[in-house]
Ligand SMILES: Nc1ncnc2c1ncn2[C@@H]1O[C@H](COP(=O)(O)OP(=O)(O)OP(=O)(O)O)[C@@H](O)[C@H]1O
């Protein structure tokens with residue numbers, strides 16, 4: 001089972017392409033896209049969309065995708081989200097499952113700063129995918145599994161900026177996610193904006 005966690009504010013095609021390709025390459029039955037409740041290292045740097053809204057976007061993103069599932073364990077655990085606790089919770093729910101923690105190389109570089117990171121390494125195999133840009137030095141002492149996936153220069157930060165300044169979102173974010181954003185009036189988009197639905 002793969003654990004692919006994130007803030008997903010919002011989820012984009014870079015996340016989805018990563019998750020399906022890692023599932024395929026490592027022959028994982030399921031990859032859980034785990035929505036961080038409080039991404040403590042990002043908190044304070046900007047306003048973060050509510051966790052239930054972000055979960056609804058991830059649910060919309062993966063609804064039609066085999067092997068991908070939305071995860072609400074971190075929301076249910078509450079408070080700051082620590083991957084060490086998430087892995088424990090998944091291990092309790094799926095006894096005996098081999099766990100793979102999947103991260104982009106930017107997140108991988110930060111592993112030593114994670115809460116009880118040695119537990120993360122002990123409880124799971126660490127999988128890293130490269131994002132576009134400068135190669136990142138991976139923390140030592142970890143037997144990283146590197147998986148090549150199509151590198152897409154997409155980030156949630158860029159998408160939020162596009163919502164603000166009106167640049168196109170097409171092909172960077174999937175239509176079900178855009179519809180859910182409109183339904184919920186997130187990122188400054190008027191609720192039920194014309195062209196989607198009238199709710
Ligand atoms: N384009 C991408 N390709 C591969 N992995 C990605 C990509 N974007 C994000 N990731 C990985 O997905 C996980 C969750 O990322 P996150 O939700 O923070 O997205 P983000 O686009 O980096 O967000 P932000 O721009 O707000 O920091 C992290 O492991 C991150 O490295």
Ligand SMILES: O=C(O)c1ccc[n+]([C@@H]2O[C@H](COP(=O)([O-])O)[C@@H](O)[C@H]2O)c1
Nearest residue numbers: 005006007039041082083084107114115
């Ligand atoms: O466990 C931690 O302390 C920890 C600190 C920072 C990030 N993480 C995890 O790394 C993943 C990517 O995080 P982020 O903040 O880039 O969305 C996500 O699963 C987070 O829960 C985990």
